[in-house]
Amino acid sequence: DVVMTQSPLSLPVTLGQPASISCRSSQSFVYSDGNTYLNWFQQRPGQSPRRLIYKVSNRDSGVPDRFSGSGSGTDFTLKISRVEAEDVGLYYCMQGTQGLTFGQGTRLEIK
Amino acid sequence: EVQLVESGGGLVQPGGSLRLSCAASGFTFSSYAMHWVRQAPGKGLEYVSAISSNGNNTYYANSVKGRFTISRDNSKNTLYLQMGSLRAEDMAVYYCASYVWGSYNYWGQGTLVTVSS
Numbered sequence: 001d002v003v004m005t006q007s008p009l010s011l012p013v014t015l016g017q018p019a020s021i022s023c024r025s026s027q028s029f030v031y032s033d034g035n036t037y038l039n040w041f042q043q044r045p046g047q048s049p050r051r052l053i054y055k056v057s058n059r060d061s062g063v064p065d066r067f068s069g070s071g072s073g074t075d076f077t078l079k080i081s082r083v084e085a086e087d088v089g090l091y092y093c094m095q096g097t098q099g100l101t102f103g104q105g106t107r108l109e110i111k
Numbered sequence: 112e113v114q115l116v117e118s119g120g121g122l123v124q125p126g127g128s129l130r131l132s133c134a135a136s137g138f139t140f141s142s143y144a145m146h147w148v149r150q151a152p153g154k155g156l157e158y159v160s161a162i163s164s165n166g167n168n169t170y171y172a173n174s175v176k177g178r179f180t181i182s183r184d185n186s187k188n189t190l191y192l193q194m195g196s197l198r199a200e201d202m203a204v205y206y207c208a209s210y211v212w213g214s215y216n217y218w219g220q221g222t223l224v225t226v227s228s
Contacts, residue, residue, distance in 0.1 A: 031213070035212075035213075037212065037213025037214060039213070039214045039215070041156075041215075047220075048206055048218045048219060048220050048221050049156065049206070049215070049218050050218065051214065051215060051216060054212075054213075054214045054216075055212075055213075055214075060216075092155065092156055094156070094214075094215075095213075096212070096213025096214050097213055099158075100146075100158040100161075100213075101158070102155055102156045102157070102158075103155075104155050105155045105156075
């Protein structure tokens with residue numbers, strides 16, 4: 001199985017400041033079609049998960065442009081350019097190329 | 112508007128059974144593979160089971176293989192998860208999610224399964 005490891009697991013951030021979450025995989029997972037199926041999900045308190053980013057860097061409709069995804073190979077990053085109060089919650093990376101595996105989750109809180 | 116609405120959760124004794132349902136609307140249900148994903152209290156997300164768009168192919172996590180059965184009724188736009196031989200470690204919020212190209216584009220609100228005597 002591809003193991004996804006996120007860091008940090010807890011991320012206190014001051015409002016208006018940037019934030020970055022790392023997701024590293026135990027092996028590369030490029031699909032035969034050339035795509036890397038790396039996703040980022042947000043789970044606000046008391047809510048179900050919501051997809052933010054798919055295929056490494058594609059933002060979903062309605063997701064603010066302060067969210068961006070990048071990376072390749074085994075190293076991926078979710079960045080928030082300026083954290084807002086509504087960004088509090090858990091963030092998960094997930095690879096969907098070789099089976100389906102999630103990272104442990106990163107809890108973002110306001111400092 | 113896409114909606115996935117789970118139901119059927121509740122309290123069940125260890126060794127018992129439960130059937131979850133997920134009613135879909137707002138998209139062409141029969142065109143999508145569907146998955147169940149669970150989240151134990153205070154824990155992360157875990158893939159449970161998947162079914163192809165026509166229902167012919169099913170897949171399970173090792174942790175539930177032989178105990179859970181996924182199915183769907185495309186005429187009713189509904190996904191099911193029959194859970195048996197339930198254990199304490201199966202206690203979780205169960206989400207249904209639509210699957211497309213290595214990703215989950217829509218999630219339901221979840222239904223809580225509590226396994227306790």
